[in-house]
């Protein structure tokens with residue numbers, strides 16, 4: 001999956017991503033309510049399914065990354081006049097491109113940036129989920145792509161202690177405007193904090209106290225992958 005052609009297709013998709021086309025593609029109800037009350041996005045109902053070829057129309061990445069790209073398309077296509085913060089942006093630019101192209105202002109924090117590189121509105125710089133170097137009530141939307149599951153771990157290079165999830169969510173709440181929104185996607189049964197490896201949806205929901213966070217929606221993508229192939233956890237993770 002790390003081939004040159006895969007990276008070129010990934011970059012190209014991000015470069016040409018068109019928010020208006022994505023608003024149209026993702027406008028309908030692409031989920032179903034599951035028995036556990038959560039939303040389930042099955043491949044069969046996903047707008048990214050090419051039915052005749054039984055394939056995902058995201059042409060790059062692992063099955064996990066295809067869902068990540070689809071979900072980012074669905075949630076970040078309409079940011080007109082919004083101040084938007086990305087946490088743990090790494091080297092994935094699709095979210096940033098969609099935010100900017102749909103009329104929003106993108107800012108980002110990343111713990112692997114040098115500490116002296118302070119973030120400012122409209123740019124990226126150092127920060128992490130318990131240290132967001134912006135004033136209270138700054139952002140309309142805060143999001144993170146495949147980062148939240150790592151917040152409880154030591155940062156690469158060993159430069160930062162593991163973060164406490166309650167402190168992270170409180171810090172995000174501090175810089176979010178009243179009435180603002182958040183979006184985070186995480187892998188399940190994969191890596192990072194145990195609650196994500198075990199897909200403990202009760203614990204994940206409990207990170208967002210009801211008194212502060214209204215309308216919390218948990219969406220499970222690709223639990224039902226038919227007619228596409230199943231994407232199994234690493235052999236090493238669950239040897240049984």
Ligand SMILES: C[S@@+](CC[C@H](N)C(=O)[O-])C[C@H]1O[C@@H](n2cnc3c(N)ncnc32)[C@H](O)[C@@H]1O
Nearest residue numbers: 088089090092112128129145146147150151163
């Ligand atoms: C798997 S990478 C994902 C990067 C990028 N968002 C993507 O989708 O490719 C996880 C990212 O989370 C960042 N990260 C880890 N712990 C963090 C924390 N406590 N606060 C903010 N970002 C963190 C890492 O530095 C890294 O960039």
